[in-house]
Amino acid sequence: xxxxxxxxxxxxxxxxxxxxxxxxxxxxxxxxxxxxxxxxxxxxxxxxxxxxxxxxxxxxxxxxxxxxxxxxxxxxxxxxxxxxxxxxxxxxxxxxxxxxxxxxxxxxxxxxxxxxxxxxxxxxxxxxxxxxxxxxxxxxxxxxxxxxxxxxxxxxxxxxxxxxxxxxxxxxxxxxxxxxxxxx
Numbered sequence: 001x002x003x004x005x006x007x008x009x010x011x012x013x014x015x016x017x018x019x020x021x022x023x024x025x026x027x028x029x030x031x032x033x034x035x036x037x038x039x040x041x042x043x044x045x046x047x048x049x050x051x052x053x054x055x056x057x058x059x060x061x062x063x064x065x066x067x068x069x070x071x072x073x074x075x076x077x078x079x080x081x082x083x084x085x086x087x088x089x090x091x092x093x094x095x096x097x098x099x100x101x102x103x104x105x106x107x108x109x110x111x112x113x114x115x116x117x118x119x120x121x122x123x124x125x126x127x128x129x130x131x132x133x134x135x136x137x138x139x140x141x142x143x144x145x146x147x148x149x150x151x152x153x154x155x156x157x158x159x160x161x162x163x164x165x166x167x168x169x170x171x172x173x174x175x176x177x178x179x180x181x182x183x184x
Contacts, residue, residue: 003047004036007054016057025053068119068129075115075123082160083111090115095136114161116141117148122164 001009011021022029026049034040073087080087085107093099093108100106116134119125120141127145131138152161 003042007050008036010054010058014054014058016054020057021050021053024057025049068125069133071123071125072115072119072130072133075118076111078160078164079111079114079118082114083107085111095134095140113144113148116144118161118164120145121149122161122168 007021011018018032019029022032025032025046027046031040032050035042035046076090077087080090089104090108090111093105095109095112097105112134116127116130119130120127127141128138130136131141134141136144148161
């Protein structure tokens with residue numbers, strides 16, 4: 001069986017569209033079609049990317065394609081490190097359970113709130129998108145973001161969120177400066 005026949009058979013068997021596979025692999029649909037009809041020969045790394053993308057789709061489904069999910073998970077990772085909690089422990093605690101007497105759940109909720117704030121305020125992911133990827137209601141996400149915002153006055157610039165905001169501001173001003181130099 002050829003490489004593309006194997007990938008196509010798995011893709012069809014799992015019910016994924018060509019578009020989903022191409023998005024997950026970072027390959028254009030047109031290029032993938034040209035590879036299938038053998039108008040073009042693939043590089044080995046393209047085949048590997050398609051195979052890895054298919055594995056990722058099989059494991060995570062459409063969530064694998066969502067950049068908001070990736071942003072939220074990275075924010076969880078950062079916030080968990082700041083609290084010295086394992087990110088997988090945060091993800092293991094169901095936000096809807098509301099186990100307020102469980103110290104581990106409370107710690108996970110604190111990290112989740114900070115991650116939601118980082119993803120929303122620092123990276124611009126909408127609260128509605130965060131509700132979908134976090135498994136929380138839109139109202140709960142809004143409350144979490146507002147709770148962190150209310151405590152931001154107590155933080156200093158050395159806090160995790162302060163550092164992220166400083167880097168984002170620097171990057172934004174650096175791009176503007178770079179654009180001015182190139183315009184000359």
